[in-house]
Amino acid sequence: MAVENRFKSLVEVEKVKVREPGVIILTGPSSCGKGEVANALCRTLSIRPEAHLSMGEILRSTFRGAKEDPDFAELLATKYELSAQTNIFDCVDTTESLSAKVRSYQSSLEKYFQKTGMDLFTSQLEWLEFCTMNGLLVPNRWTENFVAAHIEQARSTREETFILDGYPRTERAAEHLLDFLASMDIPVLKVLHLSISRQEMMSRAQARGRADDDKESLHKRFQFYIENVQPSVDFMKTKLGSDRIALIDAHQPVYDDTPQGPQFNLDASINAVVTSVLRAMGVPRVVLNDILNGDSK
Numbered sequence: 001m002a003v004e005n006r007f008k009s010l011v012e013v014e015k016v017k018v019r020e021p022g023v024i025i026l027t028g029p030s031s032c033g034k035g036e037v038a039n040a041l042c043r044t045l046s047i048r049p050e051a052h053l054s055m056g057e058i059l060r061s062t063f064r065g066a067k068e069d070p071d072f073a074e075l076l077a078t079k080y081e082l083s084a085q086t087n088i089f090d091c092v093d094t095t096e097s098l099s100a101k102v103r104s105y106q107s108s109l110e111k112y113f114q115k116t117g118m119d120l121f122t123s124q125l126e127w128l129e130f131c132t133m134n135g136l137l138v139p140n141r142w143t144e145n146f147v148a149a150h151i152e153q154a155r156s157t158r159e160e161t162f163i164l165d166g167y168p169r170t171e172r173a174a175e176h177l178l179d180f181l182a183s184m185d186i187p188v189l190k191v192l193h194l195s196i197s198r199q200e201m202m203s204r205a206q207a208r209g210r211a212d213d214d215k216e217s218l219h220k221r222f223q224f225y226i227e228n229v230q231p232s233v234d235f236m237k238t239k240l241g242s243d244r245i246a247l248i249d250a251h252q253p254v255y256d257d258t259p260q261g262p263q264f265n266l267d268a269s270i271n272a273v274v275t276s277v278l279r280a281m282g283v284p285r286v287v288l289n290d291i292l293n294g295d296s297k
Helices: 002-007 034-044 055-068 070-079 096-104 106-113 124-134 140-153 171-183 198-208 215-240 266-280 285-296
Strands: 022-027 052-054 161-165 188-195 245-249 255-258 261-264
Touching (some): 022 034, 022 215, 034 052, 052 140, 055 070, 055 124, 055 140, 106 124, 140 161, 188 215, 188 266, 198 215, 215 245, 245 266
Parallel strands (some): 022 161, 052 161, 188 245
Antiparallel strands (some): 255 261
């Protein structure tokens, strides 16, 4: 015991911070836990919660802002050619494949908006809202512009480290993002690629009980991940170098022994993934316990 005490650290590390401003990119399949990891990174790496830029939140703030703020709606219409008055079937974004995709969701669209005739007129903003709330991709032009505008307008992107969660999702988007970040002199500090299996993704998605989480939709989402998200990570690896990319196993279940048998411990499981993330960010192993224990107090 005396030997153990002699080597026990007399200091406790409560917080660490990233050395320089830049972006941490979080990517992976649906339901891989990007939001939970981003929140944990904010707490443990002294990143302001406002510097967590979620792709979903960027899109949600866009269509909500257009509904609530006439000036913002006017900005969207004039600067980004996106409005509630413009038909998705007859606009700058219209393609045969997009029109077919929108019409394939006609019944779901009409149920969501409680109106008919959406195979003839669905506004750009209605399609943006429907896609955002149902986990569907919106036209590339929209995501590229919204992400760029959000980064450019956010104070955190030039003064602090910030997290970009859920973007890019295609190789084209990755190329556009890296070019834009370079033009802004914003370095990519790390790309954290969270990985789970198809079965685990389906299990997590079905557990949350969303109406659109049926088996067919989930299979399509995972296939999209295989065909698009993974290549986008490979592209960033080629452009940034392998040292900037970290593949993280996002399925690290922890079970507690109880009289009733093994019991899944959600917090400990999240901590296991966060530990892997922090190690990939360069946090020394000797301070990880201090940081995570302090985070749970």
